[in-house]
Amino acid sequence: MKFVPSLMVLALSVAAQAQPVTNSFLKGEYAVPNVGVAKNLTREYCRSALYRDEVTYVTNRAKEYLEVRLQAPVDGKPAIVFDIDETCLSNLPYMDEYDFAFQTGPWNAWIDKASAPPLEGALDLYKYARSKSLAIIFISGRNQMQRLQTENNLRQAGFEGWTELVLRDIGSTQSTVSFKSDNRKRLAQSGYNILVNIGDQDSDLQGGYAESTFKIPNPMYWVP
Ligand SMILES: [Mg+2]
Numbered sequence: 519m520k521f522v523p524s525l526m527v528l529a530l531s532v533a534a535q536a537q538p539v540t541n542s543f544l545k546g547e548y549a550v551p552n553v554g555v556a557k558n559l560t561r562e563y564c565r566s567a568l569y570r571d572e573v574t575y576v577t578n579r580a581k582e583y584l585e586v587r588l589q590a591p592v593d594g595k596p597a598i599v600f601d602i603d604e605t606c607l608s609n610l611p612y613m614d615e616y617d618f619a620f621q622t623g624p625w626n627a628w629i630d631k632a633s634a635p636p637l638e639g640a641l642d643l644y645k646y647a648r649s650k651s652l653a654i655i656f657i658s659g660r661n662q663m664q665r666l667q668t669e670n671n672l673r674q675a676g677f678e679g680w681t682e683l684v685l686r687d688i689g690s691t692q693s694t695v696s697f698k699s700d701n702r703k704r705l706a707q708s709g710y711n712i713l714v715n716i717g718d719q720d721s722d723l724q725g726g727y728a729e730s731t732f733k734i735p736n737p738m739y740w741v742p
Contacts, residue, residue: 557618560737564610570638572735577639580714580732581646587713587729588650594711597653597681599702599728600640601717602660602668604736607634607675613738620739629664632671637734641676643716653681653710657698657722659741661686694741699725 541547563569588596600606612628628634647654660668662685669683684701686692692700698721702712706727715728718736 574639597710602658604718636675694721702727
């Protein structure tokens with residue numbers, strides 16, 4: 519009859535597990551978002567009209583800035599700097615398929631496909647800048663090996679007639695802020711006056727050498 523106590527223990531154990539547990543003493547669990555929930559919220563937002571509208575809100579502010587600014591004299595050659603990923607081209611199809619994980623092989627294969635769609639607000643700002651004869655400069659963290667694919671992707675997404683496409687050297691370990699601001703400095707020293715710098719990361723915009731900066735939303739990843 520040894521099984522009787524065992525059954526009692528089991529019954530008590532199940533009863534204990536069935537008791538509701540108040541976890542209010544657990545601070546960390548509620549201080550950070552659950553990753554699964556956050557990913558689903560991010561997907562929902564990035565597929566929504568709200569995301570599209572919030573990107574366009576920012577690009578329209580940049581456009582308005584230029585409209586007013588160009589009524590006054592500009593020293594040097596007026597220019598606008600665009601970041602590429604999540605500013606001009608959307609990588610949402612990749613992010614969705616790979617669950618927001620950056621994996622070198624699949625990421626490079628995605629770049630090679632050159633099929634990222636445009637962010638419509640950025641394309642509109644781009645066309646406006648061209649209509650005002652601004653020099654258009656892309657400064658991107660993509661590398662030199664990806665130049666041809668990036669140019670093809672930009673063209674098929676509707677971006678035509680840029681002045682310069684600045685990419686990272688292979689194996690560069692320079693920080694994003696340093697790489698991007700060094701290039702803006704070089705452009706400024708060669709006679710460009712960067713009126714607007716627009717990107718989806720703070721690191722696209724820090725370090726000076728632009729008259730104004732505009733930050734597009736990107737909840738999918740962070741580039742320090
Ligand atoms: Mg970007």
